Every structure is written in structure tokens, then in C-alpha cells.
Amino acid sequence: MIHEDGEHVTSPTKIEGKIHPKIIAEEFIDSKERLYDIINFLPDATFVIDSGEHVIAWNQAMEDLTNIKAEKMLGKGLYEYSIPFYGKRRKLLIDLALSSSKKLESEYYSISRERKSITAEIYIPSLSGKPTYLWGKATTLYNKKGTIVGAIESIRDITSKKMDEKELKQYRENLEDLVEERTDELKKINKQLQIEIGKREKIDRKLKLSRENYRNIFKNAGIGIFQSTPKGKFQKVNSTMAQMFGYESPEDMINSNDEINENIYIDQKHHTNIIKRISASDGILKFETEFIRKNGDKGIADLSIRVVRDKENNPIYFEGFVQDITSRKDTEKLLKESEDKYRTIFENTGAGTVIVHEDNTISLINSEFENITGYSREEVEGKSWTNLVVGDDAEKIRVYRNLRYSEHDTAPNTYEFKFLRKNKSIGYAHITVELIPGTKQLIASIVDITEHKNTEEKLKNLNEKLKRSNAELEQYASVASHDLREPLRMIKSFLELLEDKYTDQLNEEAKSYINYAVDGAKHLDSMIIDLLDYARVGRKEIKYYEVDCEEVLKKTLLNLKSSIDENNASITYEELPVITGNKNQLVELFQNLIGNSIKYRDVEDPNIHISAQKKEGKFLFSVKDNGIGISKKDLERIFVIFQRLHTWDEYEGTGIGLAIAQKIVLQHGGQIWAESEPCHGTVFYFTLTE
Numbered sequence: 001m002i003h004e005d006g007e008h009v010t011s012p013t014k015i016e017g018k019i020h021p022k023i024i025a026e027e028f029i030d031s032k033e034r035l036y037d038i039i040n041f042l043p044d045a046t047f048v049i050d051s052g053e054h055v056i057a058w059n060q061a062m063e064d065l066t067n068i069k070a071e072k073m074l075g076k077g078l079y080e081y082s083i084p085f086y087g088k089r090r091k092l093l094i095d096l097a098l099s100s101s102k103k104l105e106s107e108y109y110s111i112s113r114e115r116k117s118i119t120a121e122i123y124i125p126s127l128s129g130k131p132t133y134l135w136g137k138a139t140t141l142y143n144k145k146g147t148i149v150g151a152i153e154s155i156r157d158i159t160s161k162k163m164d165e166k167e168l169k170q171y172r173e174n175l176e177d178l179v180e181e182r183t184d185e186l187k188k189i190n191k192q193l194q195i196e197i198g199k200r201e202k203i204d205r206k207l208k209l210s211r212e213n214y215r216n217i218f219k220n221a222g223i224g225i226f227q228s229t230p231k232g233k234f235q236k237v238n239s240t241m242a243q244m245f246g247y248e249s250p251e252d253m254i255n256s257n258d259e260i261n262e263n264i265y266i267d268q269k270h271h272t273n274i275i276k277r278i279s280a281s282d283g284i285l286k287f288e289t290e291f292i293r294k295n296g297d298k299g300i301a302d303l304s305i306r307v308v309r310d311k312e313n314n315p316i317y318f319e320g321f322v323q324d325i326t327s328r329k330d331t332e333k334l335l336k337e338s339e340d341k342y343r344t345i346f347e348n349t350g351a352g353t354v355i356v357h358e359d360n361t362i363s364l365i366n367s368e369f370e371n372i373t374g375y376s377r378e379e380v381e382g383k384s385w386t387n388l389v390v391g392d393d394a395e396k397i398r399v400y401r402n403l404r405y406s407e408h409d410t411a412p413n414t415y416e417f418k419f420l421r422k423n424k425s426i427g428y429a430h431i432t433v434e435l436i437p438g439t440k441q442l443i444a445s446i447v448d449i450t451e452h453k454n455t456e457e458k459l460k461n462l463n464e465k466l467k468r469s470n471a472e473l474e475q476y477a478s479v480a481s482h483d484l485r486e487p488l489r490m491i492k493s494f495l496e497l498l499e500d501k502y503t504d505q506l507n508e509e510a511k512s513y514i515n516y517a518v519d520g521a522k523h524l525d526s527m528i529i530d531l532l533d534y535a536r537v538g539r540k541e542i543k544y545y546e547v548d549c550e551e552v553l554k555k556t557l558l559n560l561k562s563s564i565d566e567n568n569a570s571i572t573y574e575e576l577p578v579i580t581g582n583k584n585q586l587v588e589l590f591q592n593l594i595g596n597s598i599k600y601r602d603v604e605d606p607n608i609h610i611s612a613q614k615k616e617g618k619f620l621f622s623v624k625d626n627g628i629g630i631s632k633k634d635l636e637r638i639f640v641i642f643q644r645l646h647t648w649d650e651y652e653g654t655g656i657g658l659a660i661a662q663k664i665v666l667q668h669g670g671q672i673w674a675e676s677e678p679c680h681g682t683v684f685y686f687t688l689t690e
Contacts, residue, residue, distance in 0.1 A: 044154040048141075049094060051150050053077050065157060067128055085124055085134075093120055094153035097138040116140045121158070133162040224301075224322035230279065230315045244301075244324045246294035256294070266290040266298065278307050279315055288325070299326040352429075352446035355436070356385050360401065363441060372429070372448045374422030390418035390426055404435060404442070416449070428453040491517070542667065547583045549576035549621075553610060555583075556590040560598070567598050569606035576612050577619050579688050581668050589664045590623075592657040593684050597625035602679070614690075618670070623684040630676040638674060661686075 039046055039057050045065040048057035054077040058070035066084035073081060079089040091104050096118050105111055108120035117139045124132045138153040187194075224241030228234050234254045245264070247253035265271040267290060278285050284306045291301050305320035346353055352369035356362055362380050370376055373388060386394040397417060404411035414432045421427055433444040495517050506514070553573055557564065564571065571594065590610075597608045607626045612619050630638065639662040665672040665686045676682035 039152075042154065044156045046152065046154045047073070047081060047094075048152045049081070049150050051098075051148055053079070053095070053098075055081050056150065057152075062155070065127075065155065085127060087126075092138075092153065093118060093122075093136045094138040094151045097140045097151040097153070098148065116142075131159075132157060133159045224324070225319075226322065227317050227319045229317055230275075230307075232275075235317060241322055244299075244322065245291065246297070264291050266292060274305075275318075278305050278318060281307070299324055300329045301325065349445060352448070354385070354444050354446065356442045356444065358405070358440040360385050360398075369446065372421075372427070372446060373419065379422075388419050390420050393417040400433075401442070404433070405440070408435065542582045542585065544580050544582055546578055547581045547586060548578050549586070549612065552576075552583060552586045553590055555587050556594060559587070559591055560595060563595065563598050567601060567606050569598050569601075569608060571608050571610070573610035574612070576610070577614070577690075579619060579690060581688060585664045585667070589661050589686075592661040593623045596657060596684075597623065597627055597682070600625075600627045600682075602626060602628050602681075615687075618687045618689055621686050621688065624681065625683075626681040629678040629680050630674065630682055631678055632676075635674055635676065639672070 036057055039048065040059040042059055043061060045062040046057070046059045047055055047062050050056050054075055055073050056075075058068075058073045058081075063069055068084050079091060079095075081094075082088070082090045082092050085092070091101065093108065095101070096104055097116070105120075108122050111118065111120035113119075117137060119135075119137045121133065121135050124134060126132075127134075135156040135158045136153055138151055140148055141150045141152060143149045221238060221240060224244050225236075225238045226234060226241055227236040237250045237253050239250060242248070242250045242253040245253060247256065271289065274285065274287060274289075284304050286302070286304045288300060288302055291299050293299060302323040302325045303320055305318055307315045308317050308319060310316050346364075347366045347368075349366070350368070352372040353366045354362055354369055355364040361382055362385050365377055365380060373380070375388075380388070386397060389397055396415075400411050400415070413434060414430065416428060416430050419427050419429050427448055427450040430447045430449050431444050433442055435441070436443050495514050498514060550573075553576060557571060563569075594608060594610075598606050604626060609624045610622070611624075612621045614620075639658050662672050665688070669689050670687040672684065672686035674682055674684050
């Protein structure tokens, strides 16, 4: 049986069906000792290591070879078994049985592997004080489970054998020297003959080599090679030529083409003229031609052909090289189409376009760039780009350019700058610039915005004038309101005083005249107040901030509480958003719309609903009522200042509330409109940004 360490042991004695432990131990020890006895009496120096690389056997021959006793080596690890051979700890052949190592294998020679064993030879400079050649064989040891439990190595001193081989080699070399000396005289005698023979053989070799080289070149060249008769019949073609024209082999191409001109070339007349020129020439003629492949596909070839003549100068055959340039021609065609397309786009972008080298010199401009600057291509190409830029903008562009090369993502792609035209006038341009992929060049698209800038300047001046005009208007309105309202108050007061003092002397008609005059004064006063309110909307700079529209609505309802209660109005609303706006103006907006719905009520109690929904990046608000409605023809008039659809007697008001509402919405960047039918209520819609 095999022990778990991989050792063979005898079957232990059974006692009453069981194996006595003492007998097991004794027989195990006995088996192990017999195994070590076998190893000890092996003629070759042999040692065994376990899987932990500790020495577990070191036979007598090993002691004789190394002068190290077994009791000093058994149990030792850390490659101590290598010290007798090398004077230091290192791996030996036995370690290659446990694990491979290219570096360690390179130190041995005549190394070979057979199944689990490895055999090799090595030279030891000093083993027991003398140089030694060793032969070794190492084998991996396994237990019955297939697990590696160690390795064994047998070593044989082959120094004598190697010395014998060396002496034999020296003997052979000496014998060869002797033979060489004996043949010297014969060599001298035959020297002249050998020289002559050598010359002939050299010529033959060169000729043979030349023919062989020609055959190799002809057969393996990467381009097509052919020979043909002057009458147009292939004599030879190489494999590359056959493949180029779609034939399976050179023989297939030769046998399939009795007439080259008819079967191969598309323009037969052109080829006939070429043959005439070749026949009349002594040099190599190069040309391009279209050809037909075996499957009918067309191709383009680059040919180099010459004529070979006999002694009488008659053509014997044509020979030449053929290169398939179909792909190159297709690529050139695509490249030309791409360049034409690129140039068409480059010239017709609608903007001035310029390509700039890394050193800031202009590489290429289009015609629109010429139109913008007044310079021709010849005047600017090759010149510095910054020569066209005015003042501080030149430094700005240099900074942006350097940033684009060093930190591309942080460099601005679009900006404005001032440029100098050829006529010395200054223009303004908007530039879009980017690196051309795979290059260090920049491409820039330039739009002349001089007119736009001039318009902006004019608008700026007009706005300044408008601000001054508004300020003057505000001052005028303030004065006018005071100056207009003061006489109205006097008229109203004196009319009321007249009515009180002379009431007994006035008849009913006179009293009604006085009432009409008082009401007219009140109405005119209201119009002046509303007109001032309308003028104030948007006249001053408005501050915008986050506004909760529900808070705005609550403030509005509080302001309208008396009117809501008097008319028994019902106000409902859905969840309203938070937007950016001016709270005071938004309160005025809701107040005008809700107040309008209450004023123009129908016989039923007013029912007003407010809602908002997000739509296309804005909020769409609606104020829906059940009032008297508006005819379609009047919907366009309701936002016009002082436009009233009813008489003063029917409904009070100046007709300015919806005009103010429209002005507030427009100032907030929105739109306002209404949808309505008579007797079916009205819905006011308006949009506000988020």
C-alpha cells in the first residue's frame, strides 16, 4: 500500500479484525527505513526534498560527492543543499521539478524534459576544490491523491567523460591539421587548375544565382510581371499579375488570353499606339491604362514596358511591370470630390472664413473674408492674423489662441473684436473659432457686425434720449396732474356749493345739469389718475425676484374684499407657481383682471377661477369668469387705452385697466389675450416666465 506521503509500506497485521496501532507504526517505520536504504545504496549521488524544500534523504554517494554528511543536511531547508556546489544558497535542478524558471533553465545545458522528469548538465567551477562537470536528473514526487509531496534528484560526476570527449576532439583536430598539411602539396599542384575551375564555377554560380533571383523575383514580386510576344500573346505572368486580373493561376491567365489587346485593355486603339511606341523605342515606356478583369470589373493599372531585341535588333518579346492603382485612383477621386466639396462649403459659408497656422500666420481665406476686410488672398495669406486686429483686441486674441492650445476646453469659442479694413476704416466682427481635428491649425468663421454695432449704438443713444424724455414726461405728468386736477376740484367744489346754496331757487332740470357737471368732473379726475398709473408702469427700472403667485393672489383678494363681498363673488384657484417677477406689478395685474370680471358680471353671482400650467418653458395663467362676455369683433379693442365697450351709465371705469394689465405682462416678457362669447363668460390668458 502507499502512504499519504507517497511512500510504499507493507500491509499491517490484523488483530481480531482490527490493526493494532503499534504494528502500523512499526511497519511504517520499517518501510521508510527500507526506502532510505534503497536510496542510500544507489550508485548516483541522490537526495530528496519534501514539498517545503527540506532535505529528507541524502545518500552515501551524495556524501562522497559533496563531503557533507547526511546528518548535517537532513531537515535543512532554504536551499542549503546548494551550498556544497556553489558556496551559496540558490535553486538547483531539483527545484525545476517543483516549479519552472526560465532563468534557472538557462544556466543548464543539454536540458530535456520527459513527463515528470527533467535531465540536464552543468559545469561547477569548484566542487570539493576542483572544476567538475555534473549530470543530473530530477523527478517530482506525488502521493496517491496526486498532490506534490516533494522531489528527488540524482547527480553523476561526468568530468572524466567530458575530459575524454575534449581529448577526442583535440585528437580529431590534430588529425585534421595533419591531413591538411599532407594535402598542402596537392593543393599547390592543383592550385592553378582550381583557380580556373573556380572562375568558371563562380561565373556559373552567378549565372545560376541570377537566374534563381530572377525566378524568385518573378514569382514572389508584389507587383505584376509579364512577358509577351510582339503579336500580343502572354508568354509568362507571375502570380501577382494573375491575381490582379482575377485569374486563379498564371497558367489560367496565359491560356485564357490569345489576344491581349482584345481581352485585357478597354481602349484597344490606345494600347495599339502604345505597342508601336514601345517597338520603336529602346527605353522603358511608362503609362496608365484601363483594363478588364476576368469577372468583367474594370480597373486602372500603371505599366512600365520595354522591348527585348535579338542581335539583329528585331523585337523578341515585351516585358514589363504592372501595378494595380485602382484603389489609389478611387481614393484620389474621392479626395478630389471631398476637396471640391470642402472648397465649395469653405467659399459659400456666408461668413468670412480663415485658416490660421499655429504660428498665427494666415493659411487660407475665402472670398467673403476678402469682401469683409477689403484685402485679397495674396495680400494676407502668409501674414500674421493679428495684423488685421485693432488695439487691445490683438492681445486678447493672442491670449485666447495660447489658451486654446494649452487648455482647449477653457478657451472661449465665440467673441467679438475690432478689425482694420484695407481702407483703414475700423469694423466690428463676431468670430467663432475651433481647432481643426488632428492638426495645430485653427479655423475661424467671421461675421461683419459693424452695421449691427452701429445700430446698437444708435439704439443706445435713442434709449438715453428716451430715458431723458420719460423723466421729463414724468415731471410733466406730475405737474400736469396737479395743474389739471386742481381746476377740476374747484369746478366740482363750486358746483356742489352752488347746489347747496341755491337749491331752493333751482328747478329739477338745473339740478340735473349740476349733477351731470359734477359727475363729468369726477370722471375726468379718474381718467387723469388712471392715465398717470398707466404712464408709471415700466417708466422706472423694475426689480425682479422670486414671487409666490399664491401670495400675490391673496394680496389681490384682500384689496378687492369690499367688491367681492358686495357682489357675492366666488373666487377659486388651483396651485399657483413661484416665478421671477415684481410682486407689486403682479398684484396690480391680478387686481385689474379679477376686478374686470366682477365689474362685468351677469345676472348670476360672479364665479371666477384662476389656474396656471407649465407649457414650453413658461407658465400659462388663466382667469375665467361667468360674466356677460365679449363679442369677437371687440376682443382686439379691449387692451387699447381708453377703449370702452359700454357707456359710463352702464359700467363705471375709464377703459384703462386692461391696457395697464397688458403693459405689465409685456414688461415681464409674456403675452396676454382673451377668449370669449357674449353671455358665455370670458377667459383671460397670459404667460409669465419661470
